[in-house]
């Protein structure tokens with residue numbers, strides 16, 4: 001049997017017991033120190049209690065969830081909130097966005113270079129098959145009547161040796177792309193990306209972030225380490241004389257990139273492939289001279305156009321002034337940005353029961369596009385389905401539902417360029433192919449789904465181009481007023 005231990009053997013008792021041969025002066029000193037420690041500890045407890053009571057008394061924060069398919073404009077809407085309510089923090093992130101924009105540029109050029117390779121391979125295959133069938137090589141054949149997939153033959157315009165030289169001169173950009181991805185992503189994600197890229201084309205190689213706050217912090221830390229100093233504005237952290245800055249190669253390749261983008265044959269090649277980079281996310285090819293200049297710093301508009309896919313859920317806090325006519329009332333708002341890719345939809349649901357409002361983005365310019373993750377699904381049809389599932393969800397019965405019919409600027413240009421809505425949405429029939437008729441028709445469709453599946457709930461709907469900060473600020477102001485009003489009404493009913 002183990003011997004019973006005396007209480008003085010307890011290490012804790014021993015540790016806090018006064019020294020055995022303490023003098024009276026030492027004792028007084030010890031007591032004073034202990035009293036002071038207790039005073040500090042009590043003060044901390046009091047402060048924590050005060051905070052707990054204040055939190056209970058203070059109004060609950062207003063919560064907004066941004067929803068919509070991938071590339072619908074959720075993160076861009078979040079950037080508008082940041083510009084309105086925390087412009088300093090927004091501007092402090094310019095260096096991070098500079099890297100994203102550089103990556104967007106390089107990836108657009110990479111996609112065009114891949115197209116050149118496809119056309120070149122097709123042209124070689126066509127001439128070799130012609131030479132086999134006729135017994136000798138023919139140089140007078142049209143450049144390509146051959147499709148690399150072997151399904152539908154495509155009429156590629158003939159490429160010249162100059163195009164191939166241009167492609168070679170732009171090859172260093174592929175290294176820049178890899179370097180930028182390494183900068184923007186944590187190491188483990190780069191490895192996963194590198195593995196998946198072995199098979200996919202650059203059209204599908206979109207890099208993504210888990211939390212939009214996290215990647216910027218990580219990126220800034222990287223800049224800080226490289227420069228050995230700290231600063232609140234990330235632009236101060238860019239080392240303009242760093243020979244490894246991706247901007248150096250981008251600047252050196254600038255003229256060639258401009259030449260490639262302006263080349264009429266390349267334009268025809270893209271038309272054959274129905275590739276319209278100007279409608280693609282993260283399009284900066286019309287601003288190449290500016291964004292590849294040696295001291296390029298992104299403007300607010302550039303940051304809104306920059307594309308970085310979201311995969312996780314991120315929460316952003318703002319103090320929003322809600323009082324009218326100069327009143328200084330402000331409230332605590334939380335805006336949640338989620339990834340819209342199909343595989344991520346299940347992650348939305350846990351956020352449903354606690355939201356004041358859902359801001360749903362439907363990009364109505366996408367009527368002629370399919371989902372990147374499922375080429376069998378039309379993007380507009382997917383938005384209709386998502387909207388239907390949101391308006392009919394019982395968890396969202398008491399949540400304000402606000403619909404942004406987004407990318408109106410692209411819809412307008414698309415319709416003006418002759419692409420017909422009726423060719424994709426057959427119910428549109430032969431109504432006029434102009435913006436007014438098309439947008440009114442689509443608004444009615446979304447309103448109809450709401451009426452059918454949610455009865456007489458208010459239908460808050462706006463036509464938006466969220467890359468336009470001025471018009472979006474006005475719309476968001478209106479949305480905020482509606483949410484505050486409905487929130488007050490609800491609290492009055494509850495209280």
Ligand SMILES: Nc1nc2c(ncn2[C@@H]2O[C@H](COP(=O)(O)OP(=O)(O)OP(=O)(O)O)[C@@H](O)[C@H]2O)c(=O)[nH]1
Pocket residue numbers: 068069070071072073074075076077280281282283304305306307308309310311338339340341406407408409410464465466467468
């Ligand atoms: N021209 C134009 N571009 C837009 C508009 N809204 C968004 N974009 C661009 O479309 C791209 C995609 O927008 P995001 O805000 O990243 O889309 P998202 O909904 O967050 O996408 P995920 O993160 O994949 O779910 C970005 O490059 C935006 O700049 C718009 O109204 N007009």
Ligand SMILES: [Mg+2]
Pocket residue numbers: 074075076308309310337338339340
């Ligand atoms: Mg996003």
